[in-house]
Amino acid sequence: MYKIFVGDKPIILTTKPKDKKGVKNYNLKTVILRNVIRKLNNSSIKEARLVHKNEKKLLKKFLKKAPNVIAGGGKVYNDKGKVLFIFRNGKWDLPKGKAEKNETIEETAIREVEEETGVKGLKIVKPIETTYHMFKRRGRYRIKITYWFEMKTSFDGKLYPQEKEGITKVKWLGNKKIKKALENSYANIKILID
Known part of the structure; x- marks a missing residue:
């Protein structure tokens, strides 16, 4: 089973339909993705099951339904x-x-964390979840596949939000503040933190 998020509502890739209020089942082979997304965005259904x-073959077939964008990111711990x-x-x-051309996904993840936050000295500890979500660019839906890595750093310098990417704050958060931040976050991020 896989979850692909449209906003905070999931598209579930599965072998088992679910007959339940708030759930809509579709045949993965014949489904038109934009219709599913429209239904999730404009109705009270809570999840779509393909x-x-x-x-x-679930993921492979789904990923052929729209252009894929590959990304890398980090769940970074300090000392x-x-x-x-x-x-x-x-x-x-x-x-x-x-990801940029000719770059490994690990290089992407480290570069992006550095660019978006100003944090240096990053070391990858291990790969963690891969997340999927749908977004629209130039009138077309795309599937963003983000490979996440747990990282660590001893960096304790100034943090620099990459403003041209719309980032206004960068913060190190402890458990209490993480709980609060997750109240205003994305479903994919909640999966990574839990």
Whole structure:
């Protein structure tokens, strides 16, 4: 099973339809993605389920439905155990961004965290979740695939929000403040923090 978010509502890729109020089932093979997104955005349904009999083919078939944008990001810990957050477009988020040509996904994740926050000395500890969400650019829906990495750093210098990317704040948050930030964050980010 996979979750792809449209805003905070999930599209679930699954082999099992669910007959429940607030859930709409579609055949993955024949579905028109923009109709599903429109339904999620403009109705009271809470989730859409795209159903296919072969579990191994769920993601592959879905990713052919729209152009893919590959991104890398970091859940960064400092020496005090705090996590690095950015505030962009009115919501708390983790630093991430689009992969550039000839760059590994690990290089993307480190570069994006550095560019968006000013933090240096990043070391990747391990890969964590991969998240998926839909967004619209130039009138067309795209699937953003973000590869996330747990990182650590001893950096304790000044933080610099990348303003041209719409980032207005960069903060190290402890557990209490993370809880508060997640009240105004994205479903994908909540998955990474839980």
